[in-house]
Structures are given as C-alpha cells and as structure tokens.
Amino acid sequence: MSGARLGRVLVLATAASLVLSACAGGTSSSGGGDASTIKIGFMGDLTGENSGIVIPPNNGAKLAIDEYNAKSPKVKIELKDYDSQGKPEQATSLIATAVGSDKIAALIGPAFSGESKAIGGVLEQSKIPSVSPSATNPGLAKNGWKYWHRVVANDDDQGPGIAEFLVKAKSPKKVFVLSDDQEYSVGLAEAFTKSFTAAGVAVETDKFAKDASDYSSTVAKVKSSNPDIVAFGGYYAQGGRLLKQLRDGGVTATFATGDGSLDAQLITGAGTAAAEGAVIGCPCAITTEGDQKDFATRYKAKFNVDPAIYASEGYDAATAYIKAIEAGNTTSEKINEFLKTADFKGITKQMKFKENGEPDSNAIFVYQVVGGKIKLLGPAAEAKLGS
Incomplete structure (x- = not known):
C-alpha cells in the first residue's frame, strides 16, 4: 500500500509540474487567449464494468460539441476522451497526459466520485476547470476547490x-x-x-x-x-x-x-x-417527453438509441463550456471565471453553480x-x- 501511495503522489506531482510549467490556458493552435481550437477532455469509465452509466453523458457531450462546431464558430472545440474505466489510479495517470502534453483547457468529468477525488488536486493546482455530469459524493464539494463543479445533486x-x-x-x-x-x-x-x-x-x-x-x-x-x-x-x-x-x-x-x-x-x-x-x-429525470423531447430526438438521430442516465447532464456540462467560449473566454482561468456567473436554461434544469461548485438545483x-x-x-x- 505504501508503495502505491508513493507512486500516486509522484504522478500527481509530475502532472502538476507539467501543467504549471506549460503555457497557461490549455489552448491548442496559437496559444494564449487566441486559439482557433480548444481541447476539452472527457474522463470516465468508457469500457469498464460500469460504462453503461458513463457512455450516455459522453454521448451527450459529443452531441453538444458537434452541434456547436457545425455552426463554424471562430473557435472550435475538440473533445478528447480519457477512459479511466472508473479506476482512481488510472484517472491519476491519465490526467498527467491530459493537462501535461495534451493541454486540455477544461474537463467534463470525472464521471465517478473516486476518480474525481483522486485527481481534483491536480486540476486545482493546474487551474483547469472541471464539470462532472454524474459524480455525487458529498465530500467533493468540501475540498475548497475553486475549479471543480458538478451538474447533479449530491x-x-x-x-x-x-x-x-x-x-x-x-x-x-x-x-x-x-x-x-x-x-x-x-x-x-x-x-x-x-x-x-x-x-x-x-x-x-x-x-x-x-x-x-x-x-x-x-x-x-x-x-x-x-x-x-x-x-x-x-x-x-x-x-x-x-x-x-x-x-x-x-x-x-x-x-x-x-x-x-x-x-x-x-x-x-x-x-x-x-x-x-x-x-x-x-438526481436525474430520464425522459423523452416535455422539455427533453427535442434533445431526445436529436440524441437518437445521432446515436440510434434513446438517451439514458446522465446523457442530458453530459450535454449540459459541455454547454456550460460552450457558452463560456462563445462569450470570448478561451483560457482555462477565464472559462472558470465564466462558470462562476453562468446562468442558463439547460436540458435538465436552470444551470447555475454555487460558490462551492454544487448545482443550484437538487431534485x-x-x-x-x-x-x-x-x-x-x-x-x-x-x-x-x-x-
């Protein structure tokens, strides 16, 4: 156990060092705040034993970003998947790559609470905002993290x-x-x-x-x-x-x-x-009716299946970043500042974050x-x- 912990600490330290020494902002292309493409990561169990509750929010995020990119915006978004298989130790390794060499500007996820706890410190040190569509452990909001958010009740x-x-x-x-x-x-x-x-x-x-x-x-x-x-x-x-x-x-x-x-x-x-x-x-309503009817139609047209758990939350998490970028925020820190004041009607609810990153609604x-x-x-x- 002590060796595993030491390895995890070294990886965390390496990830933070890589990002902090890199050009802040997480943009690709021209760097700084003038990128033509911004990388946003998605982390979660995409192939493991519980991937059935992570693939839908991943699809939801893809749908939101594909719809945004189809409008030929000045700044496009590249969504990059990081398959943690729900394992905290795997998430720790992946985040070193995501914030180090890949230079993501923001992260959707992690999907599960254990991996969220494992990498939250690295994201915080690296000043990379994260919005989880599904992590529900209450303790995540008690770490004092300023770059962490979720769209579901805990x-x-x-x-x-x-x-x-x-x-x-x-x-x-x-x-x-x-x-x-x-x-x-x-x-x-x-x-x-x-x-x-x-x-x-x-x-x-x-x-x-x-x-x-x-x-x-x-x-x-x-x-x-x-x-x-x-x-x-x-x-x-x-x-x-x-x-x-x-x-x-x-x-x-x-x-x-x-x-x-x-x-x-x-x-x-x-x-x-x-x-x-x-x-x-x-803390989710899976339906193809009412306010979610149009979303469900678009989702099924793209993925040939009805939305499942957290599909709409994945869409809303991605939309929070899209709105930040549309407002001219193209660095990680500026995106995070935008999230503090974000207030828009999402697929699932009125999207607004409390100071500790929790959603304003908890049905x-x-x-x-x-x-x-x-x-x-x-x-x-x-x-x-x-x-």
Missing part, C-alpha cells in the same frame, strides 16, 4: 430523497444498508444510514469488497436480520450480482439503490424475476423495475410505487 440529497420516499411508501421497521468499498458506494450508504436512522427506522449495515463475487456472508446476515428494505449504495455491476444472490438466498425485502445502478444491466445482472420491483433513485427522482424495464415514477416527493 448523495446528501439523494440518500435522504430515496429514504424519505421509502419510509412514506413502505413504512419499514428495519432496513439493511449495504455497499462495496468504492468512494461513491460508501458515501451513498452512509447517507442512507443517516436518513433511515433519523426517521426512526432500525438500521443494520455491511460492506464487501468491490471485486468480490461471492456475497454469501452478506446474504446470510441480511436473511437473519429479516429487514423490510435492503438499501444498496453502489454501481449496477455489483448491484446486479448482489440482488441475484439475495433473491437466491431467500431474501424477499424490497431492494432499493441509487443512480449508480440506474441501468438495464442491473436487471440483466440480477435476472428479470429477481430485479422486479427494485426501486432506484437518481431527486424515483424509478422502479416494472415488467423487466426501468420506469420513471416521478419526483421523490410525488412518486407512487407500483403494486
């Missing part, structure tokens, strides 16, 4: 939103909260625990390793506890396996989880019968697996569970 909103909905819908007497050991998973599980406890519900907890495949010990604990609800903090790759083993082990309690599991692969991982009735919360939505498909039930305060 788990201190998501956890209570889901828990309060379930308390109202199910009147549970006992909840078993589970997670693996990833940054996001632990944060959401802690939010669940605090929220259910505050509501007077008895809570038991357990945690397992991210790469574990046999959850029999955890299943035995849950079965012995006989809870009314099992609340899982984690991603769908682990959630699907867990749910299958819980059902195979005779646990019939309502299964509830958060945005990291809002993907059809939760159902395929658990099996259709096991996943039926599962409740999933998210939570509830979904349920019904008939083998994930169905949007509506805002947590209004949603009703299916039978």
Whole structure:
C-alpha cells in the first residue's frame, strides 16, 4: 500500500509540474487567449464494468460539441476522451497526459466520485476547470476547490430523497444498508444510514469488497436480520450480482439503490424475476417527453438509441463550456471565471453553480423495475410505487 501511495503522489506531482510549467490556458493552435481550437477532455469509465452509466453523458457531450462546431464558430472545440474505466489510479495517470502534453483547457468529468477525488488536486493546482455530469459524493464539494463543479445533486440529497420516499411508501421497521468499498458506494450508504436512522427506522449495515463475487456472508446476515428494505449504495455491476444472490438466498425485502445502478444491466445482472420491483433513485429525470423531447430526438438521430442516465447532464456540462467560449473566454482561468456567473436554461434544469461548485438545483427522482424495464415514477416527493 505504501508503495502505491508513493507512486500516486509522484504522478500527481509530475502532472502538476507539467501543467504549471506549460503555457497557461490549455489552448491548442496559437496559444494564449487566441486559439482557433480548444481541447476539452472527457474522463470516465468508457469500457469498464460500469460504462453503461458513463457512455450516455459522453454521448451527450459529443452531441453538444458537434452541434456547436457545425455552426463554424471562430473557435472550435475538440473533445478528447480519457477512459479511466472508473479506476482512481488510472484517472491519476491519465490526467498527467491530459493537462501535461495534451493541454486540455477544461474537463467534463470525472464521471465517478473516486476518480474525481483522486485527481481534483491536480486540476486545482493546474487551474483547469472541471464539470462532472454524474459524480455525487458529498465530500467533493468540501475540498475548497475553486475549479471543480458538478451538474447533479449530491448523495446528501439523494440518500435522504430515496429514504424519505421509502419510509412514506413502505413504512419499514428495519432496513439493511449495504455497499462495496468504492468512494461513491460508501458515501451513498452512509447517507442512507443517516436518513433511515433519523426517521426512526432500525438500521443494520455491511460492506464487501468491490471485486468480490461471492456475497454469501452478506446474504446470510441480511436473511437473519429479516429487514423490510435492503438499501444498496453502489454501481449496477455489483448491484446486479448482489440482488441475484439475495433473491437466491431467500431474501424477499424490497431492494432499493441509487443512480449508480440506474441501468438495464442491473436487471440483466440480477435476472428479470429477481430485479422486479427494485426501486432506484437518481438526481436525474430520464425522459423523452416535455422539455427533453427535442434533445431526445436529436440524441437518437445521432446515436440510434434513446438517451439514458446522465446523457442530458453530459450535454449540459459541455454547454456550460460552450457558452463560456462563445462569450470570448478561451483560457482555462477565464472559462472558470465564466462558470462562476453562468446562468442558463439547460436540458435538465436552470444551470447555475454555487460558490462551492454544487448545482443550484437538487431534485431527486424515483424509478422502479416494472415488467423487466426501468420506469420513471416521478419526483421523490410525488412518486407512487407500483403494486
């Protein structure tokens, strides 16, 4: 462990040194503030086990930038992907290249909380703004970072939103909260625990390793506890396996989880019968209707699939940078200054950032697996569970 930590520190130091010694601003072409092309990075799990919740925001960002470039602007944007596979150590290595040799002006992402925590310091030292479409760990906003932003509510909103909905819908007497050991998973599980406890519900907890495949010990604990609800903090790759083993082990309690599991692969991982009735919360509304109808049409025309989780948030994150560049801001620091005062109608909400980088809006939505498909039930305060 000590060697891994030392290696990570050296990489972080190298990345910061590379950027700070390079020409500030992250522009390509003529440099300074007079670039004809600006590089913006996108970092997240694009090929790993949880890529299903990162490919959609990556597509959303691509759509926004392609639409912008199609207008033949004076300053074009080049989107460069950095596939971290959701691994903090991989993100640490990639950011050295992104801010060092590639000289990105800004970053969309990282998509996950663990990788966001791992590279946030480098981005801050390098004065490179970042806007995550999906990282929800509350602690990210408590680092004092001035270049960090996200467009979704954090788990201190998501956890209570889901828990309060379930308390109202199910009147549970006992909840078993589970997670693996990833940054996001632990944060959401802690939010669940605090929220259910505050509501007077008895809570038991357990945690397992991210790469574990046999959850029999955890299943035995849950079965012995006989809870009314099992609340899982984690991603769908682990959630699907867990749910299958819980059902195979005779646990019939309502299964509830958060945005990291809002993907059809939760159902395929658990099996259709096991996943039926599962409740999933998210600081996102996935819809092809209303304000998102036009976006959904354009998205499907380009990618031949309906928008999925965080597709519209990826579009909004990219749009924040586009608006900065359209306003004549072509260096990293000027783009970051623009973000402080950004206030525009996005696909998902009115886009405005608080001083700590959090979004101004924090609505939570509830979904349920019904008939083998994930169905949007509506805002947590209004949603009703299916039978």
